[in-house]
Amino acid sequence: MNLETELRALRVDWPETPRFELALAPRRRRRRWALAVAIAVAAVAAALAVPESRGAILRFFHLGGVTIQVVDTLPHADERPLTAGLGPVISTKSAERVIHALLLPPIDPPPPLHYTPGNIVSLVFEHRGRPVLLSELPGGGGMYLKKLASGGSHVDRAAVAGADQALWISGSRHLIFFAGQSPRLAGNVLLWEANGVTYRLEGPNLSKVEAISLAESLRRG
Amino acid sequence: MEGRPQNERELALRAQRGDARAYEELVRPHQEIAFRVAYVITRNAADAEDATQDGLVKAWRALGRFRAGEPMRPWLLQIVANEARNRRRSAGRREHLALRVLASSASSGEAAPSPEEATLDVDERARLLGALEQLSREAREVLACRYLLQLSEEETAAALDVARGTVKSRSARALERLRETYEPRD
Helix, strand or coil: CCHHHHHHHCCECCCCCCCCCCCCCCHHHHHHHHHHHHHHHHHHHHHHCCHHHCCCEEEEEEECCEEEEEECCCCCCECCCCCCCCCCEECHHHHHHHCCCCEECCCCCCCCEEEECCCEEEEEEEECCEEEEEEEEECCCCCEEEEEECCCEEEEECCCCCCCEEEEEEECCEEEEECCCCCEEECEEEEEEECCEEEEEEECCCCHHHHHHHHHHCEEC | CCCCCCCHHHHHHHHHCCCHHHHHHHHHHHHHHHHHHHHHHHCCHHHHHHHHHHHHHHHHHCHHHCCECECHHHHHHHHHHHHHHHHHHHHCCCCCCCCCECCCHHHHCCCCCCHHHHHCCHHHHHHHHHHHHCCCHHHHHHHHHHHHCCCCHHHHHHHHCCCHHHHHHHHHHHHHHHHHHHCCCC
């Protein structure tokens, strides 16, 4: 048997093909996205007009209470566990006073809720044996900042059922700044905005499909 | 059991008019091969999954540029493979997995082995795949596309973003290199 025939006869142990949920955006949503991009372009133009930001901030995005900056050089940050600096545990009722549309994973009993400085409710739970951090922020406030190194990180649009808009941030390391805390290195992140609340899911090695599916499984508290 | 898919050209025309269901039906038969091409390029299942997902959505947005009546598979593979290359560039220290031989086709739910496969010893197959893994990325990808995934020259050219002539010459060189390592000259 020749080599080509032998190669064709090889049976490779391919990873299982996932089920792809395309969630294709209808045309009107695409127009809304185009409008958001136009606003972002205008914002970038405004930022570049400020002399001190030129050369450092390459572009930025806003999604609800979150600002994402793409920078040429990342500042120093530590690698800390997802649970670091989450703040004191609070009751579900208290959490609902901060976040009117509180989302929880379908886990019984629900994981402890933390009040994180900056009016953020955070919880860590396990998904497929790995920790996942869910943070919930009232929208519109500029509550935390994320910095990405240009070239190494991706910011992609995502489609999450019921969300007004969603972004998927992946690739090489990026930084997260919560109010009053030193920055830390973050993993892949799904951000989405719904009902005036900004939600954020972070997990090591979390894929986009996995993150969207997890986001869509969350239920009102 | 699903019925035979509708004519690809008809589905493409409907999808181009904005019919998302027609698009999903159009690309469904190609999702597995697209995912595997992405895996050959990224060598990481999570990156391959993301690349395929994003590629399928980008293809939907770019559908206006697709010529209905042309085969969908090479066009789709080109978009997904391009996404996979972008992922690979940014993945850096991400874990990369080598291809492995399927231990038993009976347990995988796949069809029974071909007569050619049945004559190949499992260790020998693992040795061949191991030799392929030792090749340069360029050589490994062209052989994986042409022989492991059994893509046509046109599809391989689209996936690797090279000309068909390049696929021919690259395959010939890669086979020669593989022969040197897998079949050492006496």
